[in-house]
Amino acid sequence: MGELYVALIHAPVYNKNMEQIATSITNLDIHDIARAAITYGVNAYYVVHPGQAQQDLAKRIMGFWREGYGAEYNPNRYEAFERVRLASTREEVITAIKNDNPGKRVFTAATDARLYPNTIAYTDLRSRLENTDDVFVVLFGTGWGMIQEEMEKADFILQPVYGYGEYNHLSVRSAAAIILDRLRGH
Amino acid sequence: MGELYVALIHAPVYNKNMEQIATSITNLDIHDIARAAITYGVNAYYVVHPGQAQQDLAKRIMGFWREGYGAEYNPNRYEAFERVRLASTREEVITAIKNDNPGKRVFTAATDARLYPNTIAYTDLRSRLENTDDVFVVLFGTGWGMIQEEMEKADFILQPVYGYGEYNHLSVRSAAAIILDRLRGH
Numbered sequence: 418m419g420e421l422y423v424a425l426i427h428a429p430v431y432n433k434n435m436e437q438i439a440t441s442i443t444n445l446d447i448h449d450i451a452r453a454a455i456t457y458g459v460n461a462y463y464v465v466h467p468g469q470a471q472q473d474l475a476k477r478i479m480g481f482w483r484e485g486y487g488a489e490y491n492p493n494r495y496e497a498f499e500r501v502r503l504a505s506t507r508e509e510v511i512t513a514i515k516n517d518n519p520g521k522r523v524f525t526a527a528t529d530a531r532l533y534p535n536t537i538a539y540t541d542l543r544s545r546l547e548n549t550d551d552v553f554v555v556l557f558g559t560g561w562g563m564i565q566e567e568m569e570k571a572d573f574i575l576q577p578v579y580g581y582g583e584y585n586h587l588s589v590r591s592a593a594a595i596i597l598d599r600l601r602g603h
Numbered sequence: 604m605g606e607l608y609v610a611l612i613h614a615p616v617y618n619k620n621m622e623q624i625a626t627s628i629t630n631l632d633i634h635d636i637a638r639a640a641i642t643y644g645v646n647a648y649y650v651v652h653p654g655q656a657q658q659d660l661a662k663r664i665m666g667f668w669r670e671g672y673g674a675e676y677n678p679n680r681y682e683a684f685e686r687v688r689l690a691s692t693r694e695e696v697i698t699a700i701k702n703d704n705p706g707k708r709v710f711t712a713a714t715d716a717r718l719y720p721n722t723i724a725y726t727d728l729r730s731r732l733e734n735t736d737d738v739f740v741v742l743f744g745t746g747w748g749m750i751q752e753e754m755e756k757a758d759f760i761l762q763p764v765y766g767y768g769e770y771n772h773l774s775v776r777s778a779a780a781i782i783l784d785r786l787r788g789h
Contacts, residue, residue, distance in 0.1 A: 587638050588635045594778075599784070
């Protein structure tokens with residue numbers, strides 16, 4: 418059985434005009450994806466931002482639910498936040514995951530609403546998760562998506578999520594939930 | 604081919620102590636579920652709240668993206684919001700949908716994180732959507748879920764969304780995305 422991790426990349430990503438930016442960490446990206454991550458047995462959810470002030474903000478948000486009143490008010494949220502980690506770069510994430518999984522192969526799988534060549538089907542990645550002992554890190558971009566150079570560094574690129582027609586402008590929160598369900602739902 | 608609608612119920616729902624309340628309309632519930640709804644070919648997404656002030660708030664949020672600067676800045680959001688409707692009660696939603704689909708059978712399918720008897724599998728509802736001309740309205744509860752009496756009024760109750768273990772405290776935004784993908788994803 419493989420191990421599954423997710424990372425939400427805040428930089429470098431594109432803005433609407435395809436310029437490279439860092440997006441802000443948002444409260445609901447942390448909450449929604451943490452809850453989806455624990456639902457689908459994700460080992461850890463990395464929130465990736467190079468800015469210290471932004472990491473401090475994320476710590477404050479999670480601190481409320483992990484200590485004192487918040488933890489008592491909603492223990493389910495406490496449980497979800499136990500698996501959230503902060504990191505400055507994607508490389509830092511991969512290093513930490515390799516350290517936590519000595520001797521195992523670690524692969525990255527990037528996601529995007531754009532169509533890239535050589536994408537992997539959800540059923541293929543699901544099968545690798547079920548039938549190997551490898552470690553898979555699914556990378557989600559914020560803003561208008563991860564920059565092309567970062568996409569191309571990934572070992573796999575997952576197909577865009579399509580529904581019924583051509584529209585595929587889901588929020589990253591919705592896309593993460595759907596992709597985790599496709600990889601590990603029952 | 605069947606027709607699909609969704610409704611987000613803000614009242615009556617349970618709070619944490621299983622008391623009946625009305626929850627507030629939130630910006631991101633409107634955005635995320637509208638974007639998922641259009642992705643999966645949902646005919647209309649009803650935001651259901653009995654309070655006029657809350658409906659006015661929802662109108663202001665959507666107005667920004669449907670007119671002037673917002674519509675120009677992000678036409679995808681404009682497109683998603685074209686299918687959002689406001690209603691005071693679930694009954695009002697069903698009446699409107701019956702008027703829009705004369706001669707067709709209209710069924711409701713409630714969703715909940717709790718396990719109810721006589722639930723229907725996602726594959727069953729998906730098959731009815733693909734193979735009949737019936738109309739299906741999927742009802743999502745906010746807060747701690749739709750009250751039992753309202754659940755029991757539904758024609759179908761969908762199984763809770765399970766992932767990998769016992770934890771199933773997804774946000775309603777994530778649950779709606781996953782359920783639409785299960786019913787109409789490719």
